[in-house]
Amino acid sequence: MTNVVRFKAKSEWTAEQNLQTFIENCRKHLIAFGSDNWLENNWSTYKHTRKVIARFSTNLKPSNSYHFEPLSSPFIEFAKAYIKNVYTDNPVSNLQRHMEAIRILEEALILGAGEADILRIDGTVLARLNDVFHRQLSDATARNKAGYQMELILNFCRKQLIAPGLPEWSNPYPKEKDLTIAVDEEGNECRKDKMPTNEEMMLVADIFSKAPVLGIEAEYFTAVFALLMCAPSRCSEEFELPVNCLEWEENRAGVEKLGIRWVAAKKGKAKIKWVPTEMEDVVVEAVERLKRIGKPAREAAKFAEENPGQFNIHSGCITPAGFSLDDALSIEQFNAAISTDYASLDNNVIWLTKLRDENNGNISYRSLGAHEYQKYTRKFPNWPYVDKNKNVKASEALLLHRENEFHADFNTRGFSFSLPTVNHVNDRFVEKDAKGDRTLWAKHGFSLKSGESIELNTHCARHWLSTMSEDGGMGELHLANWAGRAQVSDNRKYDNRPEAQKAEQTAELMIPEDANVLEKIKHRIPISFVDVGKDLPGSAIVTELGICEHDYAILPCQSNGDCETCKELVCIKGFSDSLKILKKRETEVKAQLSKAIKDEGAGVFGADRWVSSHIWRITHIRTKISLLENENIPEGAVIRMPEEYDPSPVKEMLRDKGLANDIKQPADLDVPDDIFKIMEL
Incomplete structure (x- = not known):
């Protein structure tokens, strides 16, 4: 942009004069993000079709994309000028790391100099940067990228004489090694840890088949894991599956194929995940088990949805017909209502004491209903829905179950409803430390031939399926769609094959042995x-x-x-x-x-x-x-x-002299009639 007036520092000016001139120049002459929005604190523009955001918010107060506190003055003036200047030279598609560095610099200025003024930057401020970086950015990759932007900002201030005496500062946060593609021993060990063995995965299949005789806990959690083994998925995505999640559809050959209506996390979209033919019976069986186990919980959730605050008087209650909702419950009636075995209502259970005190020493169905409704619905931020998009209600959730459904010592609460967490599922499959006895493996006597512990978390299934698909030659786009990934490049994070094997497959694809x-x-x-x-x-x-x-x-x-x-x-x-x-x-x-x-x-x-x-x-x-x-x-x-249609002049001469008997005469050729069409104009 040769027609744009750009700022040039002057050595005879003071740092303050250079700063003010820089800000005025950017404000008046640079049109990146617009020329009339300087006073706004949330800028946007487009690079091709992608929206680029520059939000001048501070880290010092809680904020989100819509409600935030702006950077402190006068630092915000420098920040806006710097972003305009940088974007004019290099219009990138994402300014996240630039803005992270600016916010960290603001906080370091306040801690080290007492105010957010770029003119106050010195060695004391730089000494504060490391603490702020680690407090604001927990991810090493984020620190590395924001640190690079911080180095550029400080070099700019020094070069443009805004802070001419500023000490040198180099990005101290090294780029993290990507162990998913590293070819050294550390990389191999990382991929090995993520990738379960076939023996471990077959143990899941074994315990799934035996689950009906092992008990309801084994039935439920092996069904959850079985769904993870039919398509690369995250366990948290299962919590949003409705009971009618299965979809049958004919393919081009007229064969019915089974799919699961699935919403992928992390910017994934709702889609049907098609189930491999060999897994169709397993998926149908798993869904039927989950539907059967969760039916009472879904009925309780439906009651709560239709009768907010009202206690669900279930079959286990022992109050007589016509019992008033406001009458005090005896200890026996109370225990029957919520499936407990308290000796008295006058105990030291905090929630019970509070409930009794709030109701004049008595507990009725009405007060108990209000308490229980709040207790169970607050687990669902979008009640009565289980998902943020409000597509699936709790009363329709496939994985819904009752409280204490799988507890060995406590009674199941017949009126309750809840969803598991990823940790609940992992606790049944990961033998680790003190949790080993809680696993299905320990409870039912399953073990590896080597005697090693089985640490099979829910994400292992995603790694296993993705790696096996890569090894089987599935296309990258097909795999990304099947797994519900936002980008095809994400496949490599789940490809745990040794690098030598990947290289061999690439060579085979490039030069097949039987290539024609x-x-x-x-x-x-x-x-x-x-x-x-x-x-x-x-x-x-x-x-x-x-x-x-x-x-x-x-x-x-x-x-x-x-x-x-x-x-x-x-x-x-x-x-x-x-x-x-x-x-x-x-x-x-x-x-x-x-x-x-x-x-x-x-x-x-x-x-x-x-x-x-x-x-x-x-x-x-x-x-x-x-x-x-x-x-x-x-x-x-x-x-x-064909040589008989175009013999060489030498062979023609030999044939004319009768010296070459192996050359066919034109009259001897078995020429189809339509060959002469070649001669037609």
Whole structure:
């Protein structure tokens, strides 16, 4: 943008003068993010179709995208000028790290200098940066990227004489090694830890099949895990599945396929995750188990939805018919109502004491209903829905269950409803430290042959399926869609194959062992003479019409580039360029032949020789086109002009003298009638 007035620092000016001139220059002359929104604190623009946001909010007070406190003055003036200046030079698609660095610098200025003024920046302020970085950014990658932007800001202040005496500051936060692609021992160990063994996954299948005789806890949690094994998914996504999540649909072959209506987390979209045919029966069985186990909980949630604040008087209650909702409950009636075994209402249970005190020492169905309604619905921030998009109600959630449903010592509360957490599921499959006895493995005697502990968390299934799919050759886009990922590049985070194996697969894809000539042309792989049936060492040359068989090491090309009629040019069936060019040449030669025939009829000297030449040429071209379009010839086949249709001059002479008996006479050829159509104009 050569017509934009840019700021240039002057050594004779003070730091304050350079700063003010810089701010005024950016405010008046730079149009990035608009020219009339300086006083606004939330800027936006577009880079191509992507919206770019610059929100000048502070870290010192809680904020979100819609409600925030702006950066402190006068620092905010510098921040706005700096962002305009940077974006003018480099209009990136995301300013997140730039803004993180600016907010951290503001906080460090206040801690080190007592005010948010860029002119007060010095070594004391820089000494505060490390504490602020670690407090505001817990992720090492975020610190590395924001630290790089901080280094640029400080260098800018020093170079533009806004802080000429500022000590050097280099980004101290190194780039974190990506262990998912690292080829060293550390990377191999990381992938090994994430990737469960086939033995572990088969143990899940084993315990799933035996779950009906092992108890309701095994039935429920193995069903949850089984759904994770049918498509790469996150466990938290299962909590939003409705009871009618299964979808049957015919594919192109007319075969019914099973899918699960699924909403992927982390910017994923609602879609159907198709279930592998081998897993269809397992998925149907898992869903049926979860529907059966969760039915009482869904009925309780439905009651709460339709009767807010009212106690669900269930089959376990022992109060007589017509019992008033406001009458005091005895200890026996209270215990029956909420499935407890308290000896008295006068105990030290905090919630019970509070409830009793708030109701004059008595507890009724009415007061108990208000308490229980609040207790269970507050677990759902979007009550009566379980998801933020408000598509699935608690009364429709597949994974809903009652309180204490799987507890060994406490009674199940018949009126209750709850959803598990990821930790609840992991506790049943990860043998670790003191939690080992709580796992299904320990409870039911399952173990690895090696005797090692089984640490199979819910995300292991996602890694296992993704890696197995990569190993099986599933396409990257197909895998990303199946797993519900927002970006295809996310696949690599779940590909735990050794790097050597990935390299081998890449090589196999690039150069298949049985690759024919056509495949080699498409992949730009050298074509040997042997590939086209010629017993010579070395590589042939790929031309626009096919493969040149001429050995240039022995003799230069004698056809002077006239490939259309050259005997050493072979065409490849399926090589689209050659067919396209031959058809274009056919049209051109046909026009020239028509003119030569017309001239011959008019008695033009020498026209008869041109007619013969054009007929000879167009016959070659049309023969090759006919063979390339022949449906009976397979793709990749090497096509030559049949020698009996175009014998060499030497063989013609020998045949005329009766010296070459192996050469067929034209009359001996079994020529189909339609071959002569090649000669027609």
